[in-house]
């Protein structure tokens with residue numbers, strides 16, 4: 001079987017042991033690295049890598065879970081849309097249990113709202129075609145990995161002349177967020193484990209401005225244990241160079257899926273369907289040019305304009321420190337509610353709801369080891 | 371949420387491919403891949419192929435892991 005499908009060779013123990021030895025060798029000074037991808041968060045926790053790291057090396061989880069950074073007001077807006085009589089609300093499964101100010105999509109569904117979980121956004125087109133008298137609304141959450149799939153869906157819907165489909169554009173983009181995170185005062189940061197599948201779309205060159213502006217090491221990393229360990233080694237080597245006065249660079253550990261320029265076809269569809277815009281990240285605030293909204297040509301697909309929804313001011317959970325966790329200031333076990341009042345069964349904050357949130361990953365895999 | 375799964379294109383009809391994930395077959399849309407061909411490996415996310423994969427690069431990465439492991443082993447031997 002091809003190594004591209006058979007992952008065993010990326011999990012081999014002798015190599016893992018060698019990489020871990022190298023990490024211990026390199027991390028003699030305190031070092032903090034941050035991953036900004038929920039899939040990395042889970043992969044690191046699941047492989048138990050945190051407990052194998054030397055004491056001085058911190059692996060921080062940044063705002064890499066698109067569900068976790070969707071503002072409460074937007075969740076409330078999606079919930080309000082699901083209550084409209086003529087609406088079929090479609091979404092990825094991760095959004096169902098995220099608490100809004102006073103409900104969740106899951107609760108609304110139990111109470112009779114027509115909420116449907118999709119495997120991919122193209123299914124929304126089928127639903128729209130089958131239900132010409134109803135408005136099909138898709139909750140568009142995701143980073144650059146996901147936004148081209150939704151852009152392609154909208155292009156296809158337009159081609160087929162479908163007029164009863166719209167999308168909430170809650171999309172976020174990664175590079176400008178990395179710039180903002182590099183500037184957080186009082187929290188040292190020595191490098192980014194850059195998101196592998198976001199980078200498959202945007203290309204590793206997308207991080208060049210961050211590297212130049214902040215002299216911040218960036219390594220695009222895959223998701224298997226050996227990939228992540230190798231990415232950490234590359235970042236530690238760069239951190240050493242930077243400490244000695246040298247220049248940081250972008251490196252690409254995940255070259256089997258990521259090229260410097262990214263996926264041209266996907267980037268062209270994104271550029272056609274979306275414009276860049278400022279975006280609010282939950283618990284973090286507005287980050288300039290870190291979101292996507294519909295371009296003039298596709299504006300008619302914006303669910304915010306199509307539906308008449310007014311949501312009251314959002315009220316968030318008190319005591320939750322997801323914001324500080326996503327900025328890399330704290331880790332989940334620092335939260336007084338962690339594993340007590342806040343658990344995956346009864347989540348208080350977004351980082352515990354989404355399986356890719358830092359709190360949920362820590363709860364499931366790391367509780368004993370940290 | 372950015373999980374993507376590697377698979378091999380085994381059939382193409384218009385914009386839709388049949389993709390084999392080591393035994394399980396599913397359909398994926400090819401709108402985001404330029405000139406996809408049967409036999410190629412691609413990453414699938416949310417029903418779309420989002421990027422093609424390179425077998426040569428995968429082998430190269432594995433070779434680097436092997437080299438590093440060997441270098442560290444040799445160093446350990448020397449220390450003994």
Ligand code: SF4
Pocket residue numbers: 319320321322325332335336337338339342343347348349350351352353359
């Ligand atoms: S443990 Fe719960 S309340 Fe605490 S930061 Fe995480 S999600 Fe928020």
